Amino acid sequence: MKKLRLLATAAALTGAAAAGFGLLARPAASVPADANQPVAGSVKGGRPLGLFFMTKYWMATHSLEKATYYFAPTGQVYVNPTGFSTAQLAALPAGSRGRYALAGNKLTVRWADGQTQSSEVEPQTETFAWDMGIFLAGRPFASPSQLVGAFEGGNSISTSSGSAAAVSGLTFRANGTYSGGSASSFGGRSEAGAKTYSAGSSGSAAGRWTLSGWMLTLTDGAGRSTSGVAYPIEKDEKTGQVTRFYFNNVAYKRL
Known part of the structure; x- marks a missing residue:
């Protein structure tokens, strides 16, 4: 939990300087999901589900990495999708799509390019920390x-x-x-x-x-x-x- 607070502080300071980071306070209501719409982000039982905004601070470059992660209900994960149709998700680079699984408090992603990424997950109600990144649950615009x-x-x-x-x-x-x-x-x-x-x-x-x-x-x-x-x-x-x-x-x- 201490690690989560430190990461959140670093991310907030860097994002403010770049006019690019914020925490979602009381997210807007979700729209109904369909074949071309993702599930809104949530953390249940320590397991992420749906769309999340990820930030990770890189000390070496003094930069804040930002990305969209979509943890699909089918057990697949996608990074920076350009859309949510089957074709659009399948067209993502192999290093940006894979399958994820939670065992105990460890979240493991096996990417389609053969790489494996595994780290402990630190969940909260609307956020979680994983592999030095902070993930905020995403919701669509209400209107x-x-x-x-x-x-x-x-x-x-x-x-x-x-x-x-x-x-x-x-x-x-x-x-x-x-x-x-x-x-x-x-x-x-x-x-x-x-x-x-x-x-x-x-x-x-x-x-x-x-x-x-x-x-x-x-x-x-x-x-x-x-x-x-x-x-x-x-x-x-x-x-x-x-x-x-x-x-x-x-x-x-x-x-």
């Missing part, structure tokens, strides 16, 4: 209106040889339109610590957005669509407003 507003998110990594950072913003309007922008920067250093190169890029987009179950789709003015798994990871306890959500490997914070 698309919870996304209306402006959000910003980002990821960063830093090593002795250089650093990289990316920031993106999204604004969702009640009339079904959205606008957004992104910026990224990269820099390298020599062994002596001197800066050797740097580069950056930026872009913007606008169009229409739709939210269906766990899937958020952005369609720009040219008709190009980007879809991904999206769900809230924090909301205001008093107002019920979603303050952070996760989408396409980025955790966004309401501005």
Whole structure:
């Protein structure tokens, strides 16, 4: 339990700095599951079931790894699914899909690429710790209106040889339109610590957005669509407003 508290503290501090981490307070009600919808996250008898938001802090790169894990009722586990149809889950890389089993307090995953990952699981009501990661139970949005507003998110990594950072913003309007922008920067250093190169890029987009179950789709003015798994990871306890959500490997914070 001490290990769980320490991990949670490290994750919270790092995520706050990157505008990308939050705890889900009193999650929204689940939508009914079907063949193309995952089960909402829960921890029963120490066993995870359904969709979870995972964070793991890497000291070497000063970065917070974020991922979606789906522990299916059939005993299969998927990492960062792009959708939940049979075809979409089967198309994931072999190292991102496998089977999981709980024996005592040890959770073991046998990945399709032949690798095995095993560690003790430390469960709580809506979270559990496993293999140095913190897993928060995920729930779908209660309604698309919870996304209306402006959000910003980002990821960063830093090593002795250089650093990289990316920031993106999204604004969702009640009339079904959205606008957004992104910026990224990269820099390298020599062994002596001197800066050797740097580069950056930026872009913007606008169009229409739709939210269906766990899937958020952005369609720009040219008709190009980007879809991904999206769900809230924090909301205001008093107002019920979603303050952070996760989408396409980025955790966004309401501005």
